[in-house]
Amino acid sequence: MLYRFHSIHQHPHHPTQHIQPLPLPKQPQYGRRPNKPTALAATPGLAPQAQLNISHSNSRISAVLPTGESVEILLYGATIISWKDAKGEEKLWLSEKAKTDGTSAVRGGIPLVFPVFGKAPDHAATSKLPQHGFARTSRWEFLGKSTSESSSSTDGGDSSVKLDFGLSSNNLSEESKKAWPYEFGLIYSVTLGKDGLRTSMVVRNEGESAWEFQVLMHSYLRIAGISNISIMGLESSSYVDKVTAPISTKTSPSAPLTITGVTDRVYTPAGGPEAPVAVLEGGKTKFSIVRDNLNEVVVWNPWTDSKNIADFGPVEGWKNMICVEAGAVGGWQKLEAGETWEGGQVITAI
Incomplete structure (x- = not known):
């Protein structure tokens, strides 16, 4: 059973930044005439609504806005595998060899990392967990959808749809429970809008003892060509270079980042956790990422x-993807019993 959180507790030493929820959907106002003809029951002229579809033996959720934008999410890992704009153009990169049948973590889209980023052999609580933890390889529950209506368009209609997913200690495999025996509740919300995609996570300690965690949204963004992009918002920032041996901490130059070889870096943007990060293609902004309570950006x-990665395809697919990942992975987030943490990102496609 997944707990639904009705209140957020804040510990004085662990401030929580909140993501404002979307307004509740407005209810259409029908006439009150007692003898209203039954033919009007269908309410012709009702504003267009977001369409929801559950498919693949109840393992996949998709939503489409009246204007054509769409998103598709696997319950396995609550992994977003597709995000398209109104013209049907895909914004995320998904490997041709990605397994979407629930047998292994998905290569591409937006997988979730929790409760550990990478592996942490020196962190006793998570040392027994596999790479990137268990969130991306556990089956989540679909908790439902909510919508908001447009106030600017002439025909109204849903301008966004929010899909909520839940994972708790009770959903874990016995292997995962044994490796990480803590009581927790996660609510992951995916909000599809006309201009962007919002992903947010609520983490709650449901047990009686404190524990620590890391979280990251591993976004694979689709691009036309890696040699033609630059990333702004990481200038003059401290970063951990995981390619060098031994792993070292460096400071980035004042110029935008370009990709010229194998890149695996954990940045702490100098502008702080609310400073936007932009992916430019040909000098023009293609994606903008705004973070909330996620201090680090992994590139x-x-x-x-890529030729050494079994589920990466095509082999030269690296030319058409860049991972810009918002997360809280520079250290550890600690939650005392009953405490809640919340963080998220908004990706805008220009």
Whole structure:
């Protein structure tokens, strides 16, 4: 059973930044005439609504706005595998070899990392967990949808749709429970709008003892060509270079970041957790990422090392993807019993 959180507790030493929820959907106002003809029951002229579809033996959720934007999410890992604009143009990169049948973590889209980023052999509580934890390899529950209506368009209609997913201790495999025996509740919300995609996570300690975690939204963004992009918002920032041996901490130059080889870096943007990060293509903004309570940004591209990644395809797919990942992975977030943490991102496609 997943707990639904009605209140957020804030510990004095662990401030929580909140993501404002979307307004509740407005209810259409029908006439009150007692003898209203039954033919009007269908309410012709009702504003267009977002369409929801559950498919693939109840393992996949998709939503489409009246204006054509769409999103598709696997219950396995609550992994977003597709995000398209109104013209049907895909914004996320998904490997041709990605397994979407629930047998392994998905290569591409937006997988979720929790409760550990990478592996942490020196962190006793998570040392027994596999790479990137268990959130991306557990089956989540679909908790439902909510919508908001447009106030600017002439025909009204839904301007966004929010899909909520839940994962708790009770959903885990016995192996995962044994490796990480803590009581928790997660609510992951995916909000599809006309201009962007919002993903947010609520983490709650449902047990009686404190525990620590890391969280990251591993976004694979689709681009036309890696040699033609630059990333702004990471200038003059501290970063951990995971490619160098030994792993070292450096400071980035004042110029935008370009990708010229294997890249695996964890940035702490100098502008702070609310400073936007932009992916430019040909000097023009293609994506903008705004974070909330996610202090770090991971940038990853395997370059030609993609040939050594079994589920990466096509081999030269690295030319058409860049991972710009918002997360809280620079240290550990600690939650005492009953405490809640919340963070998220908004990706805008220009």
